[in-house]
Amino acid sequence: MVAVASNISATDPWQSASSSVDCTQANLSGACALLAILVKTQAISQAGARTDIELGAQKLEELKKQLADAIHQAEEAADQSGFFGFLGDIFGSDIAQIAGAVAAVAATIATGGAAAPLLLLTISAALQAGAKVGAELGLDPKLCMALSIASAAVGLCSGVGSVQSATALADGARKVGLVANVVQGGATATGGVFHGISGEYHAQQLDDQAEAVRYQAQDVAVDLALQDAFALLQNALRTQQRETSTVSTIVQNDSDTNTALSNRI
Amino acid sequence: MTQAITGSNSTSFAGELATLLIQIESNQSESSRLTRDAARESYLDNAQKQVDALHVAADATRVGAVAAAVCTVASGGFSIAAASAQFDADVGKATNCNALQVASDELNAKLFDAAAKTSGAVATPLKSFVGDSTAEDFQAEAKRFETRGEQAKWQAGDASSSAEKADRLGDKVLDLLQGIQSDANNSTNAIIGRI
Numbered sequence: 454m455v456a457v458a459s460n461i462s463a464t465d466p467w468q469s470a471s472s473s474v475d476c477t478q479a480n481l482s483g484a485c486a487l488l489a490i491l492v493k494t495q496a497i498s499q500a501g502a503r504t505d506i507e508l509g510a511q512k513l514e515e516l517k518k519q520l521a522d523a524i525h526q527a528e529e530a531a532d533q534s535g536f537f538g539f540l541g542d543i544f545g546s547d548i549a550q551i552a553g554a555v556a557a558v559a560a561t562i563a564t565g566g567a568a569a570p571l572l573l574l575t576i577s578a579a580l581q582a583g584a585k586v587g588a589e590l591g592l593d594p595k596l597c598m599a600l601s602i603a604s605a606a607v608g609l610c611s612g613v614g615s616v617q618s619a620t621a622l623a624d625g626a627r628k629v630g631l632v633a634n635v636v637q638g639g640a641t642a643t644g645g646v647f648h649g650i651s652g653e654y655h656a657q658q659l660d661d662q663a664e665a666v667r668y669q670a671q672d673v674a675v676d677l678a679l680q681d682a683f684a685l686l687q688n689a690l691r692t693q694q695r696e697t698s699t700v701s702t703i704v705q706n707d708s709d710t711n712t713a714l715s716n717r718i
Numbered sequence: 719m720t721q722a723i724t725g726s727n728s729t730s731f732a733g734e735l736a737t738l739l740i741q742i743e744s745n746q747s748e749s750s751r752l753t754r755d756a757a758r759e760s761y762l763d764n765a766q767k768q769v770d771a772l773h774v775a776a777d778a779t780r781v782g783a784v785a786a787a788v789c790t791v792a793s794g795g796f797s798i799a800a801a802s803a804q805f806d807a808d809v810g811k812a813t814n815c816n817a818l819q820v821a822s823d824e825l826n827a828k829l830f831d832a833a834a835k836t837s838g839a840v841a842t843p844l845k846s847f848v849g850d851s852t853a854e855d856f857q858a859e860a861k862r863f864e865t866r867g868e869q870a871k872w873q874a875g876d877a878s879s880s881a882e883k884a885d886r887l888g889d890k891v892l893d894l895l896q897g898i899q900s901d902a903n904n905s906t907n908a909i910i911g912r913i
Binding site for chain 2 (some may be wrong): 497545553556563581608620623627628630631634637638639640641642643644645646648649650651652654656657658659661662663664666667668669670673674678680685688691695698699702706710713714717
């Protein structure tokens with residue numbers, strides 16, 4: 454390139470200077486045109502990246518709301534599950550057991566025949582003693598209370614029995630036993646229903662947790678895409694700066710070359 | 719005949735070297751990006767599997783709870799039926815009613831009582847077998863997918879860092895190449911001025 458330039462200047466300095474200027478102008482306009490194309494391309498990339506960032510930010514916000522909702526629903530479902538489980542335990546366990554105990558006592562009285570009043574007194578005393586000893590030994594207070602109530606009820610029945618006939622007492626005991634058995638069955642069934650509702654809420658809690666995991670994964674994916682868009686934007690800006698710098702250097706170099714040639718001519 | 723090493727040759731050599739380096743860094747960056755994309759796909763895939771496993775666990779819990787509830791309600795119903803039949807039998811015995819009817823009531827009471835005890839005893843194991851154990855299996859499965867997803871996320875993060883590093887190195891090489899070109903241009907201009 455250097456040799457070619459020296460040959461041209463040796464043969465026809467004016468013509469060579471003219472053609473060199475034309476060539477420089479061509480290079481300059483070519484470089485500028487190239488710069489324009491490159492800058493346009495980078496501007497398109499930047500605009501795309503900016504749009505991606507805006508959309509990603511909006512989506513991220515929506516996902517965070519959905520994630521918070523899912524977590525809130527899971528917490529509510531857990532609370533409901535605990536509440537219905539508690540009710541199920543009360544009906545299916547405590548009430549059913551007390552009713553079962555009453556039914557058992559009633560059945561004993563009903564089948565006791567003529568010895569029923571004596572049997573009632575014995576049972577009442579035994580229940581009362583059991584409640585006292587149980588309380589001292591740290592038995593469940595609910596059970597102690599149930600024993601005391603049963604003792605009082607049985608004692609009352611024994612008083613009634615002293616004035617009524619044994620047959621009437623047996624009839625009453627049978628009715629009490631029937632009611633107690635019905636209550637026990639109903640409490641068991643109600644407890645089962647409440648436990649079923651509790652299980653349904655627990656399943657709903659797991660579903661909500663699954664949805665929360667889904668939203669979290671989407672959140673991570675959108676966050677990564679957002680990072681990509683930022684990197685793309687940063688890269689486009691850097692590339693644009695470099696391209697501008699490069700073309701500027703080319704133009705500067707052409708200018709320097711022209712100056713050098715002009716000085717030389 | 720010897721050939722002098724000219725400025726354009728050295729520029730060309732530097733350019734070729736820079737091009738090679740940029741190509742290497744570009745390949746490295748592309749490879750890291752592919753690794754990152756694969757890791758992200760793996761993360762999303764594992765997250766989806768975790769979600770599916772949790773839904774299956776929820777369904778199993780629901781089925782177990784419903785089955786147990788049905789058994790318990792049936793047990794309560796049978797208990798009531800047994801008590802009613804037993805009451806009829808007792809009243810019949812006390813009032814000296816038809817012996818056949820009393821026997822029938824007693825048989826019914828025993829049958830209902832047996833059914834109540836059976837369905838009540840079946841409820842808890844059924845809930846454990848159909849619901850809880852299956853749900854726990856799938857929850858463990860979900861946990862495994864969660865762990866895999868976390869690993870994939872770490873891999874994606876490492877690959878992203880590697881790609882950024884390669885990009886930065888490529889930028890440095892480009893800056894270096896620009897400097898070399900600028901020096902070469904200055905030299906050429908100086909030579910032109912000297913000629």
